Amino acid sequence: xxxxxxxxxxxxxxxxxxxxxxxxxxxxxxxxxxxxxxxxxxxxxxxxxxxxxxxxxxxxxxxxxxxxxxxxxxxxxxxxxxxxxxxxxxxxxxxxxxxxxxxxxxxxxxxxxxx
Amino acid sequence: xxxxxxxxxxxxxxxxxxxxxxxxxxxxxxxxxxxxxxxxxxxxxxxxxxxxxxxxxxxxxxxxxxxxxxxxxxxxxxxxxxxxxxxxxxxxxxxxxxxxxxxxxxxxxxxxxx
Numbered sequence: 704x705x706x707x708x709x710x711x712x713x714x715x716x717x718x719x720x721x722x723x724x725x726x727x728x729x730x731x732x733x734x735x736x737x738x739x740x741x742x743x744x745x746x747x748x749x750x751x752x753x754x755x756x757x758x759x760x761x762x763x764x765x766x767x768x769x770x771x772x773x774x775x776x777x778x779x780x781x782x783x784x785x786x787x788x789x790x791x792x793x794x795x796x797x798x799x800x801x802x803x804x805x806x807x808x809x810x811x812x813x814x815x816x817x818x
Numbered sequence: 819x820x821x822x823x824x825x826x827x828x829x830x831x832x833x834x835x836x837x838x839x840x841x842x843x844x845x846x847x848x849x850x851x852x853x854x855x856x857x858x859x860x861x862x863x864x865x866x867x868x869x870x871x872x873x874x875x876x877x878x879x880x881x882x883x884x885x886x887x888x889x890x891x892x893x894x895x896x897x898x899x900x901x902x903x904x905x906x907x908x909x910x911x912x913x914x915x916x917x918x919x920x921x922x923x924x925x926x927x928x929x930x931x932x
């Protein structure tokens with residue numbers, strides 16, 4: 704069974720631009736969560752989608768948004784990029800919503816660099 | 819609300835020595851606890867998790883962790899370190915029941931010295 708895939712793997716943008724990252728969960732998984740990983744802040748939860756509905760949201764500004772499609776694929780969008788948005792963005796999928804006993808499986812991440 | 823504290827952002831052990839990575843949590847309700855490992859330029863891989871039941875949890879690659887409610891701890895151990903264990907390790911917590919986000923610790927980088 705294929706794992707979680709994220710595209711693109713690497714991305715370079717300039718301040719003020721916007722970016723869209725994509726995540727394809729493991730087949731059959733309905734929950735997708737997004738995390739931002741930086742050296743200073745560690746892993747921070749962005750949001751979680753389950754059956755196309757946002758279930759949880761972390762403490763990030765409204766510039767960060769996401770959505771989930773009927774096939775469970777998810778996208779996250781960051782508008783008006785800032786230097787501080789440079790990070791590794793990780794996507795994780797699970798059968799059920801996080802907090803359940805179900806295991807989250809992580810993708811390899813998208814490395815975003817903002818210049 | 820829940821939180822996780824990992825003591826020691828960097829830990830060095832000799833090959834063959836005991837690995838002990840510390841994790842303490844705070845939670846208002848019974849937690850689910852996880853340890854993940856991250857190798858360079860890769861995503862996170864689940865090592866083990868505690869949900870309910872037996873407090874000593876065995877995971878992959880010879881790792882295990884013990885849930886100690888009285889100490890609010892979930893330390894990760896491995897009897898004998900291998901060079902391949904060099905990676906970053908994350909402890910995480912989520913609250914039992916319902917839809918809850920997962921909170922991660924800051925991570926501990928494990929260095930294995932030959």
